[in-house]
Amino acid sequence: MTVTEPAETMTMVQAMNAALDLAMAQDEKVILLGEDIADPIGGVLKVTKGLSTKYGTARVRATPIAETGIVGAAVGAALGGYRPVAEIMFMDFLTVCLDQIVNHAAKLRYMSGGHTPVPLTIRTAVGTQRFGAQHCQNLEAWFMHVPGMKVVVPSNPADAKGLLAACIADDDPCLYVEHIGLAFTEKGEVPPGRHVVPLGSAHTVRAGTDVTVITYGMQVRNAVTAADSLAEQGISVEVIDLRSLVPLDLDTILASAERTRRAVIVHDAHTFCGPGAELAARINEELFGELLAPVLRVGAGYSPVPFSTALEFHPTPDRIRAAVLATVGR
């Protein structure tokens, strides 16, 4: 008789912790590196809480404050047969170790003709507007522009667990982006045991027929809120959560946009040269004759992220609603 364990309700942080715990238990080649990740602190967001106690500080290695050293060491450990998960505390700090990510992690497989793959996961957090402009910029578009890097952004606890498991098992370097706005507040049921969400599989969060809203991460929540209120006005919105930007599930995007004939792309990153620019271009290229309205984008404005929340910056449900209404001519 098979006993099915019930799904457990947990936060994003707990789900990520569960994914790391399980990966470390199942594969001794999984190791963690990062600033402050060992107990008792267990990482600034507590994602690694308890893991150094359970697996030792050789496998859960608290590092000096040295981002280039952390990612470089993770690249080397990957070349040495391990599956390192490196934590870079905030996404802005990826700028400090860009050489190791862009020139080494992303390119070594290719430059060696396939002989030196780098199975590395870099976890990083984004979204603490209350820390000011150097702790909250969404830089995912930078990494989408580097052949060889995968870019993954979960929006809920089940995906947080399943996508992190997929990144760790993946034979390529993955950048896994955690939004602090979701980390503690987004709760949901998470499948027990091994749970993997394949990279490159978008999820249709909400079905609809009039407009497709394509988004990921923090903005999934706002898109659903907008869609709920638009339904009251008789507008049926389909919401697609991309879950990974590279690989990109273009099939799901195009199939939806072909049906609804209208699309809006929403993200926290700057609109200018953001992921939405690529997505809009691809939809236009494939569906130009089918579309009833231009593909619109809703993203962050062109400034460093302001500290004051009064200087509204990231997309809100109201801004998403306005964009959807514009595509339907209202």
Added chain:
Amino acid sequence: MTTVGSQLDNRTLLHMYRLMRTITTTGDRAAEEVKSGALASAFYPVRGLEGVCAALGAAMRVEDKLVSTYRSLGDAVAKGTSLRGILAEVYGRADGLCGGKGGPMHLHDQDVGYVTSTGVVGAGLPIAVGLGIAAQLDGAQRAVVTTFGDGATSIGAFHEAMNMAGLWKLPVVFVCQNNQWGEHTPIVEYAASTDLAGRATAYAMATVAVDGFDPIATYRVLDEACARARSGGGPTFVECRTYRLTGHSGSADYGYMPADELAAALARDPAPNFRAWLIESGQADESVLAEVDAEVDAEVADAFAFAQASPQPAPDQRYRHVFADATHIPAQGES
């Protein structure tokens, strides 16, 4: 030689001479090919480093790992990588070590423990630290060696890696191939202190400076450092003091180098000097060395011919190895 080589067996000495002669001959030929236009490639000559490379080749075992730099020819030859594979890669051909996708700055040969090389100055040190972590976790008795020039000691990655290696007692041997030049700037004009070995003492590791034009002295230092790494004794920083006998890159002018300095260094040119010493000290006679020279010349000629005859990579290789699974590529082509 400043050091008597009696503790090294004759076979090892001849192996070291063969390595040096191979590196010199290959490097000179590659420089000629670049000058003539037959080889369209950035090429960074290793002339002057032959003694250090040969010492490294003798000190390292196959299971030891090496992370090298863009000035990589000598390290690759010393580690035992096939000359045909190296040169076919230098020419960007299908039979190259990386199928023509890496080029001379990005050689690798996992079979002999030549893990990777980096075109970014100083970037190899943190990677070697990670390989050191892997070796430590494996409980393996293997050394991780990383080579870099003196110029790399200025970059932040150098300090981050040295700190981590010292902190965690990793089995890493940092081999600074100090050729006195950071690209076109002499060391006295970019370093607050030119005592690079002295700098490493700040990171709680064994550190030693050695005359890199003396392959036997260099061998002894590197052999001890590798043994220390393998036995869990932690990292070592080795500063090998040499001089670059050419310009920074294969096609560059080197008129900026002081003539007297260069002349003094050329007088210590490692391969011919080692050859003379082998004869003087009775380690080998002229006929044995002439035989080695002939074999090396033939091998080098064969490798160049092989590389030049190797086909270009097939166009369908363009999108292979971006990811493990090609279907994960989000877009192909230029549209």
